[in-house]
Structures are given as C-alpha cells and as structure tokens.
Amino acid sequence: MTKPQATSRVLTATSGHEGPLLQVDDFRTHFETPTGIVKAVDGVSFTLKRGDTLGIVGESGSGKTVLARSVMGLLTGKNVIRSGSARYNGTELVGASESQLRDLWGTEMAMVFQDPMTSLNPVLKVGRQITEGLRYHLKLSKAEARAQARQLLDSVGIPDPNRRISQYPHELSGGMRQRVTIAIALACGPTLLFADEPTTALDVTVQAQILDLLQRQQIERFMAMVLVTHDLGVVAGRTDHIAVMYAGQIVEYAPTRELFANVLMPYTDALLHSIPKLSQPSHTRLQSIGGRPPDLINPPSGCRFAPRCPYVQPKCTSEMPPLQEAETPGHFYRCWFPVGTDAGREALAQNAALGIPAAVSLTQTLADKPGGTA
Numbered sequence: 001m002t003k004p005q006a007t008s009r010v011l012t013a014t015s016g017h018e019g020p021l022l023q024v025d026d027f028r029t030h031f032e033t034p035t036g037i038v039k040a041v042d043g044v045s046f047t048l049k050r051g052d053t054l055g056i057v058g059e060s061g062s063g064k065t066v067l068a069r070s071v072m073g074l075l076t077g078k079n080v081i082r083s084g085s086a087r088y089n090g091t092e093l094v095g096a097s098e099s100q101l102r103d104l105w106g107t108e109m110a111m112v113f114q115d116p117m118t119s120l121n122p123v124l125k126v127g128r129q130i131t132e133g134l135r136y137h138l139k140l141s142k143a144e145a146r147a148q149a150r151q152l153l154d155s156v157g158i159p160d161p162n163r164r165i166s167q168y169p170h171e172l173s174g175g176m177r178q179r180v181t182i183a184i185a186l187a188c189g190p191t192l193l194f195a196d197e198p199t200t201a202l203d204v205t206v207q208a209q210i211l212d213l214l215q216r217q218q219i220e221r222f223m224a225m226v227l228v229t230h231d232l233g234v235v236a237g238r239t240d241h242i243a244v245m246y247a248g249q250i251v252e253y254a255p256t257r258e259l260f261a262n263v264l265m266p267y268t269d270a271l272l273h274s275i276p277k278l279s280q281p282s283h284t285r286l287q288s289i290g291g292r293p294p295d296l297i298n299p300p301s302g303c304r305f306a307p308r309c310p311y312v313q314p315k316c317t318s319e320m321p322p323l324q325e326a327e328t329p330g331h332f333y334r335c336w337f338p339v340g341t342d343a344g345r346e347a348l349a350q351n352a353a354l355g356i357p358a359a360v361s362l363t364q365t366l367a368d369k370p371g372g373t374a
C-alpha cells in the first residue's frame, strides 16, 4: 500500500546527466472564446533533463498538443493567454519575442507532428525542405546542405537517398514521409524534440519502426524527447517518465516502470485497462472509460475526473486533490482515494454496494486485479 505525503515539488525527471534542459512551472495556456475561457493547460509543472524521454499521455482533448506547442511558443493567436514559466536551458520562453524563439526553433527545439502530409510542403521537393533549415540556421553552402540532407535521409532509414531527395512528398509512402519530417526536425541538431502523436497517421507495422527510429535518434544524439500520445502502450518501453494528463492538468507522474507497477490514479488505471495485453486472448474486449472529459470552460471545482470515477466520494466533488508525492520518491498523483490503498479499496467497495453508475464500467476490471476489491 502506498501512503501519500503532502508535497508540491516540481516534478523532476532524474535519469539524465546534466541540469534540467526544460523547466516548466505552473504553466497555463488558456484560450479566449466567445463562450468563455478554455483552460486547455492549467498549471502544469515538470522538468526534463538532456538524454531523458518523457511520455505525455491522456485522452483526446486533455491538453497534450496545446502543452507541447505552447511550451515551444508555436501558439501565437490573439486569443491565446500563456502564463507561468517554461525555461529552456535557462531562457524563459513565456513572453519571449518571436525572433528569440526563431533562434531556438530547429537548432535547439524541434517538433515532429502527427500528420506528415500537413507538416510537409506538397510543392517542394524533399531535399529542399531539409536543406532550407541547414542553410538558414547553419549557414551551409548549397552543396554542403545537400550532402548533409542525403546523410540525414540515410540516417532515418530512407533507402536510395540520392533519388528520394529529388522527389515530392506525395511520391513517398506515409512511413517514408514521417521519416522525412523526422530528418527535417533533426537537421540542425536540436537538443529537445517534441513528437506529437508521431505515428497515429500510420499503419501498425510502420508505427513501431518510426517509434524505434525516434528512440534510436534520441539516444544517439543524447536529446531530450517529449513523446505525446493517447496510448500508454506506446510509451511503455520507450520513456523514462510518464506524465498522465487529464482536463489540462497532470494527474499522475512517475518513472515509467513505477507507474506501471504501482498505479495510484483511477484515471491512469482506466487508461491502462483500455490497452490490449499480449497475455489476453485476441478477442478480449477492452474497457472504455465511461463518460466524457469535462468542459474546460467550467471544469468541476473538485477533482476533474469525479464525474467518471468509480472511486468518487463526496470529498472529491468539493475539494480539488493536490498533486502529492507517494511513498515512492518521484511518484506524484492527484487523488483522495488512490488505487491499491485501503482508502481506495473502501471507496470502491462502497460505490459498488450503492450501485453508483460511474462505478459500473470499471468495477469488473478492478475485480480482475490481483488483490482487487469490487
């Protein structure tokens, strides 16, 4: 059983070899809309060291993309309100001018987007799209940039780079296109790479190859990488730490192994039950999480997961649980009745006895857990 202790430390990934490369502190990104202020990212803190990979996981709409893009300074609309702090190598990114950010994009921080078809320019040949950054940022000559582009294509596993360099994006397969976007992102040697759902537009066999490629490049280049996904299965063996996001907040954060061994947040538990396991028979039905994420204009004042949580108790709807550290150092969670604790087991049993509808979808799942009580 894990007994929580009260603490409000900034979440820190500790397996790197230098000081934090990225320090995000009470970071918020809200959008002014005609119907109210959408609190897409609402007080997120974490640090990332060079050489570390952080997985950011959560359902659709939880704020993963807004977080990644806003930290990089890519969200610039008039209706965007950013606050808090995001420091890259000591440089504050919140409030930085566009020219300051431009100096960092590509050479220091880069991003691989979900759909290569939208991030590549359809009317420019692949080679030109890679050499642009090399010429602008690294001031390489045309011939040097072209040679470097060929090398990059080779390093991301594109066969026959001499031919590919003169082709247009539509002449390549989806997997090849994503390899090209990775080559573009890596071209100027960034130390921090954001990969936002880099494989969801690809078919399953290609997905693993692209994830392997990213992992290999991250290790070889000793980059920090933030891997954004809605799928805990994707980050399981590829990240040092995982941050689980729900309704704009981090609700659980832990070293990857610790998170899988000792889930505390009912939301993470529900996500875990929504991914297939090799040990399951092939026709096993996966659990979906009942209900929908809350309205981000008027989120619940207590725990934001309360309307969907099988453990919910009256305290949950009146008091927002703070992010607190578990007995295992470095494991943080935001819950009054954590999974696997006496308090959690009691809450779950009470709800099951009362037949509370929210408990129904997950109760069976929890009964299947070793030592679980339903």
Ligand SMILES: Nc1ncnc2c1ncn2[C@@H]1O[C@H](COP(=O)(O)OP(=O)(O)OP(=O)(O)O)[C@@H](O)[C@H]1O
Pocket (backbone or CB within 6 Å): 031, 033, 038, 040, 058, 059, 060, 061, 062, 063, 064, 065, 066, 067, 230, 296
């Ligand atoms: N420009 C905008 N104006 C208003 N709301 C926005 C804007 N951009 C994003 N949002 C809202 O912010 C919330 C978070 O969106 P975000 O795209 O970060 O989710 P996500 O976790 O990346 O989801 P997905 O897994 O579907 O990519 C959503 O409710 C979305 O509707």
Ligand code: SF4
Pocket (backbone or CB within 6 Å): 265, 266, 267, 303, 304, 305, 306, 307, 309, 310, 311, 312, 313, 316, 321, 334, 335, 336, 337, 338
């Ligand atoms: S038990 Fe309460 S605090 Fe914990 S996730 Fe469920 S609703 Fe939130």
Ligand SMILES: [Mg+2]
Pocket (backbone or CB within 6 Å): 064, 065, 066, 196, 197
């Ligand atoms: Mg997204």
